[in-house]
Amino acid sequence: MFKVPPVSAERLPGLLRAMPKAELHIHIEGTLEPEMIFALAQRNGLRLPYASVQELRSAYAFSNLQSFLDVYYAGASVLLHEQDFYDLARAYLARAARDKVLHAEIFFDPQTHTARGVAMETVVNGLHRACADARTESGISAALILCFLRHLSEASAFETLEQAGPLRDRIVGVGLDSSEQGHPPEKFARVFARCRELGLRLVAHAGEEGPPAYIWGALDALKVERIDHGVQAVHDAALMRRLAQERIALTVCPLSNHRLRVFPELAQHNLRQLLDAGLAATVNSDDPAYFGGYVNENFTQVFAATGLTVRHAYQLAFNSFEASFAGTAEKRAWEHQLKESFERFVEHD
Numbered sequence: 057m058f059k060v061p062p063v064s065a066e067r068l069p070g071l072l073r074a075m076p077k078a079e080l081h082i083h084i085e086g087t088l089e090p091e092m093i094f095a096l097a098q099r100n101g102l103r104l105p106y107a108s109v110q111e112l113r114s115a116y117a118f119s120n121l122q123s124f125l126d127v128y129y130a131g132a133s134v135l136l137h138e139q140d141f142y143d144l145a146r147a148y149l150a151r152a153a154r155d156k157v158l159h160a161e162i163f164f165d166p167q168t169h170t171a172r173g174v175a176m177e178t179v180v181n182g183l184h185r186a187c188a189d190a191r192t193e194s195g196i197s198a199a200l201i202l203c204f205l206r207h208l209s210e211a212s213a214f215e216t217l218e219q220a221g222p223l224r225d226r227i228v229g230v231g232l233d234s235s236e237q238g239h240p241p242e243k244f245a246r247v248f249a250r251c252r253e254l255g256l257r258l259v260a261h262a263g264e265e266g267p268p269a270y271i272w273g274a275l276d277a278l279k280v281e282r283i284d285h286g287v288q289a290v291h292d293a294a295l296m297r298r299l300a301q302e303r304i305a306l307t308v309c310p311l312s313n314h315r316l317r318v319f320p321e322l323a324q325h326n327l328r329q330l331l332d333a334g335l336a337a338t339v340n341s342d343d344p345a346y347f348g349g350y351v352n353e354n355f356t357q358v359f360a361a362t363g364l365t366v367r368h369a370y371q372l373a374f375n376s377f378e379a380s381f382a383g384t385a386e387k388r389a390w391e392h393q394l395k396e397s398f399e400r401f402v403e404h405d
C-alpha cells in the first residue's frame with residue numbers, strides 16, 4: 057500500500073483539485089446549467105416558464121428530493137435533438153477534465169425523454185458521440201449507464217430496456233434513480249435479473265433518504281455492484297460490516313446531500329465515518345448544475361467542513377478508480393498516475 061505523504065492543511069485543497077479521479081455518480085441531465093437551458097430553449101423554439109437565467113436559478117432552493125426533481129424534469133424538457141444531448145455531454149466532459157477526472161460513468165434517464173416523444177437512439181447516440189469526441193480531444197474516458205426511473209412501473213422499465221436493445225454496445229450498465237421513498241428496490245428485481253443476463257453492470261441509488269433496508273434490497277434483490285449514495289448505511293451495523301467486507305463501493309455526493317437536507321449542515325456529513333469504517337466510499341457531484349458544484353467543489357467543501365485528511369483524499373481517489381467498470385489495466389494505470397500526483401505535489405512543497 058502506498059504510504060501517503062504529509063500535506064499541510066493549507067495545501068490540501070490544491071491537492072484535491074490536482075489529483076486524478078474518476079466520477080461514478082453524475083446524472084447528465086443534472087449538468088444542465090441554466091444558461092444552457094435558455095440557449096437550447098431558444099434553439100428549439102420553446103418557451104420556458106422562467107423569464108431569465110436568474111429567475112430559474114432562484115428556483116433552485118430545494119427542501120427535499122421531490123422539490124428538486126420537479127425543477128429537474130422541467131429543465132430536461134429542452135433536450136430534443138441528438139445535438140442537444142451531444143452538447144450537454146461535451147460541456148460536462150470538458151468541465152470534468154478540468155477537474156482532473158480521468159474517467160466518468162455517466163447516468164442518463166431515457167424515460168424522461170422517451171415520455172416526451174424523444175427516441176432512445178437520439179439520446180444514446182448524442183451522448184455516445186460526445187464521449188467518443190471528448191476522448192479523442194482530451195483523453196478523458198467515459199461510459200454510459202442507463203437509469204430506470206423508480207417512480208415509474210416495472211413494465212415501463214422493461215419497455216425501456218427493450219428500446220435500448222439495439223444500442224446495447226453503447227451502454228456499460230444500468231442504474232435506478234429518482235424518488236426513493238415508497239419505491240423499494242424489490243419493485244425492479246425482475247428487470248435487474250434480465251439486465252444481469254444481458255451482461256450489463258448493475259448499480260442503484262439506495263439509502264439516500266430511504267432506510268438501510270433499501271440498501272439490503274439493492275444488494276440482495278437487485279444484486280448491484282455499487283450503491284449510489286448509501287449514506288443511511290451508518291444506521292445498521294450489520295450492513296456496514298457487509299459493505300466493508302464485500303468492498304461494495306458507495307458513490308457519495310456531499311453537496312447534493314447538503315442541498316437536499318439529508319445533512320442540514322455539511323459539517324454533519326458522515327463521509328469520514330464511512331471511510332474510517334473501511335467502506336469504499338467515493339466523492340461525486342450527482343447533479344452539479346443544481347447542487348452548487350462539480351466534483352472538485354464537492355471534495356474541497358466536504359474536506360473543509362468535516363476535517364478529512366490527505367490520507368482520506370488518497371483513499372477516495374483510489375476507491376473511485378477501483379470501483380469503476382473500467383478494465384484492470386486501465387485501473388492500474390490510473391492508480392499509478394494517482395500515486396505520482398501525490399509524490400509530485402509533495403516535492404513542490
Ligand SMILES: [Zn+2]
Nearest residue numbers: 083233261342
Ligand atoms: Zn443521483
